[in-house]
Amino acid sequence: MGGPASFRPKPGSIPESPGVYRFKDAEGRVIYVGKAKSLRQRLNSYFADFAGLHPRTQTMLTTAVGVDWTVVGTEVEALQLEYSWIKEYDPRFNVKYRDDKSYPYLAVTMGEEFPRVQVLRGAKRKGTRYFGPYSHAWAIRETVDLLLRVFPIRSCSGGVFKRAAQIGRPCLLGYIDKCSAPCVSRVTTEEHRALADDFCEFMAGNTGRFVKRLEREMREAAVAQEYERAARLRDDVQALQRAMEKQAVVLGDNTDCDVIALAEDPLEAAVQVFYVRSGRIRGQRGWVVDKVEEVAPGELVEQFLLQMYGDAAAEALPREVLVPVLPPDAEAVTELLGEHRGARVEIRVPQRGDKRSLMETVERNAVESLKQHKLRRASDLTARSRALQEVADALDLDQVPLRIECYDVSHIQGTDVVASMVVFEDGLARKSEYRRFSVRSTEGDVASIHEVISRRFKRYLEERSAVGELDAAPETDPAGPGDPAGEAAGGPGEDLRTPGIDPETGKPRKFAYPPNLVVVDGGPAQAAAARRALDELGVDDVAVCGLAKRLEEVWLPGEDLPVILARSSEALYLLQRVRDEAHRFAITYHRSKRSKSVKESALDEVPGLGPARRQALIKHFGSVKRLREATAAQICEVPGIGPSTAETIVSALKGQNP
Numbered sequence: 001m002g003g004p005a006s007f008r009p010k011p012g013s014i015p016e017s018p019g020v021y022r023f024k025d026a027e028g029r030v031i032y033v034g035k036a037k038s039l040r041q042r043l044n045s046y047f048a049d050f051a052g053l054h055p056r057t058q059t060m061l062t063t064a065v066g067v068d069w070t071v072v073g074t075e076v077e078a079l080q081l082e083y084s085w086i087k088e089y090d091p092r093f094n095v096k097y098r099d100d101k102s103y104p105y106l107a108v109t110m111g112e113e114f115p116r117v118q119v120l121r122g123a124k125r126k127g128t129r130y131f132g133p134y135s136h137a138w139a140i141r142e143t144v145d146l147l148l149r150v151f152p153i154r155s156c157s158g159g160v161f162k163r164a165a166q167i168g169r170p171c172l173l174g175y176i177d178k179c180s181a182p183c184v185s186r187v188t189t190e191e192h193r194a195l196a197d198d199f200c201e202f203m204a205g206n207t208g209r210f211v212k213r214l215e216r217e218m219r220e221a222a223v224a225q226e227y228e229r230a231a232r233l234r235d236d237v238q239a240l241q242r243a244m245e246k247q248a249v250v251l252g253d254n255t256d257c258d259v260i261a262l263a264e265d266p267l268e269a270a271v272q273v274f275y276v277r278s279g280r281i282r283g284q285r286g287w288v289v290d291k292v293e294e295v296a297p298g299e300l301v302e303q304f305l306l307q308m309y310g311d312a313a314a315e316a317l318p319r320e321v322l323v324p325v326l327p328p329d330a331e332a333v334t335e336l337l338g339e340h341r342g343a344r345v346e347i348r349v350p351q352r353g354d355k356r357s358l359m360e361t362v363e364r365n366a367v368e369s370l371k372q373h374k375l376r377r378a379s380d381l382t383a384r385s386r387a388l389q390e391v392a393d394a395l396d397l398d399q400v401p402l403r404i405e406c407y408d409v410s411h412i413q414g415t416d417v418v419a420s421m422v423v424f425e426d427g428l429a430r431k432s433e434y435r436r437f438s439v440r441s442t443e444g445d446v447a448s449i450h451e452v453i454s455r456r457f458k459r460y461l462e463e464r465s466a467v468g469e470l471d472a473a474p475e476t477d478p479a480g481p482g483d484p485a486g487e488a489a490g491g492p493g494e495d496l497r498t499p500g501i502d503p504e505t506g507k508p509r510k511f512a513y514p515p516n517l518v519v520v521d522g523g524p525a526q527a528a529a530a531r532r533a534l535d536e537l538g539v540d541d542v543a544v545c546g547l548a549k550r551l552e553e554v555w556l557p558g559e560d561l562p563v564i565l566a567r568s569s570e571a572l573y574l575l576q577r578v579r580d581e582a583h584r585f586a587i588t589y590h591r592s593k594r595s596k597s598v599k600e601s602a603l604d605e606v607p608g609l610g611p612a613r614r615q616a617l618i619k620h621f622g623s624v625k626r627l628r629e630a631t632a633a634q635i636c637e638v639p640g641i642g643p644s645t646a647e648t649i650v651s652a653l654k655g656q657n658p
Helices: 039-048 055-063 075-089 137-147 160-166 189-205 208-223 227-245 297-309 329-340 351-376 381-394 444-466 484-490 524-537 568-606 611-621 624-628 643-654
Strands: 020-023 031-037 066-072 096-100 107-110 117-120 129-131 256-264 269-275 280-290 320-321 346-348 403-412 415-425 436-437 517-521 545-549 553-555
Touching: 020 039, 020 075, 031 055, 031 075, 031 484, 075 297, 075 329, 075 403, 107 189, 129 189, 137 189, 137 227, 160 415, 160 436, 189 208, 208 227, 256 297, 256 351, 269 297, 280 351, 280 545, 297 329, 320 351, 320 484, 329 346, 351 624, 381 568, 415 444, 415 568, 436 444, 436 568, 444 517, 444 524, 517 524, 524 545, 545 568, 611 624, 624 643
Parallel strands: 256 320, 320 346, 403 517, 517 545
Antiparallel strands: 020 031, 020 066, 096 280, 107 117, 107 129, 256 269, 269 280, 403 415, 415 436, 545 553
8 A cells, every 4th residue: 555645636636615525445445434614625634744643543544545525515415425424334433432331211112003111222113102211221110110000001012912812801910900901902992092192292291281180180089079089090190290200300391402411531432411301301321432533522522413313303303402512513513403303403502500500410420431431341351361462462572561550740840740650460450559759850751750760660679689589599599498498598587588578567568569561651752761760770671661642652662663552452542541540640649749838838938837827727718829818807717816926927928929
């Protein structure tokens, strides 16, 4: 393959019109579909600066051997054609949303002679009305059990229905009045369908008229002294009310919207949707997507809207779609969804009020969904084993890196410099082995990495020496550490020490175990600094690599080009997780240290203020910032602070730069 230059269209041959383009590989398969307001500008961006493109986009271009395009009249037509082609060709480099689980729906088979209510998953069937999705099937069954008191429609399978009709006797539900028993002609086909219509109308949100009707009939029965019937109607009203309570009221009764939120990292994104109908949350659903190329949140939202509503029934589209960020072609997407629904659809970002609060709730669910997805993937033993083997193969290691240590440096403009060390064993975090470093060097990240690696492995060598591992040699200890002769020669029990265990406390030493692989957060300079620190200490059995966050490149010391791992590889996923954990741990320590230094430095300069009163001030006001804003009278409210001391504190803090 000659690369993208070999199939670049001739200058001037690409039209400036809106359209859709397709990249194809050597076998003629479509590997990427995209749309553009101007085909010329969009396609030229692929070929103008290949080195400046995202690595995943570079991979797509080097895989492709040709590109073609189709001109359309409007942006809406471009959206429609793009969605059609993605659905038809299933291109490997396009974003694909997949359910993070199979969600159950409450379904009513209105296409059958006697409609049946049931729980369904998977693809939707023609002639069936769906409500939901719900998070759990038991939630649907509880709701149906309540509603069958009022709307006793059929819920049995086809086999049970036919058998009951043959023997002329209904099933148990018919005897306890939770089925109108159309199988034995207790009701006609028309009467049973009317019950099914009422059931669907109640589930669609038109609940008020059914409650009012039952309450009216209950009062009439009481007036007529039909107390048993009135009691049954009362129980029916309570059943409807309990069913309504299961669906939380969050917005006004006329609110009809879908609330969509995103949570993402460089490789994956999670999407959560809450379905709000008549002001109530009717269901919830989630998706997880692999980000094959670098895409902005707005582009993710646009692709999601097209894939979610592209094949949906017109009645499934709400009047309003709330999103975290507007898609790039918001007007075109709005027009396309409006055409599909047959009425206006509004796409907007909630800014305040109840809708904004609900959006924040959905965002929290999305964050949790992504976290749970990563935990499930990380806990998969097969995936972890494959990830470790892929890392060993990609970095040309002699053995699988069963213990990986990752280091990250954190600071703000060179102040309060700290570093973190996190440990992963067998692909899982070993938090008891995490360590923090307060860095002395002020010469930048490279020098900081060199210092931290040097300090960590000096301790490792010292602790190995403390248990005699470095001094042991055949000439001086021919019998070996486990031989009785060796024990006698070295003193009582000296050679029977367990490596890495402190003989006094019985606990593991802090830096006793060496890693198979050291990962540093950074590029070639940081990787070289780590390797140099190990070489200076004579440690030659530990591999080193750097992981650059911007492009997810793996750098080996002394190499001019990075190792590019496949976007979908378990190896990249593992290294990214290790790096992100080191970054999180370093940031947490840095914030703690900075907060402590701010408190101390601000109040230490106040004369006559000891540790106890400094602590009392911070506890009372919550922060130095609030203390700066306080008056002398307010400061006097703190126990132990008099008027003169309060004036001194005000003068000292007002003279400082916040």
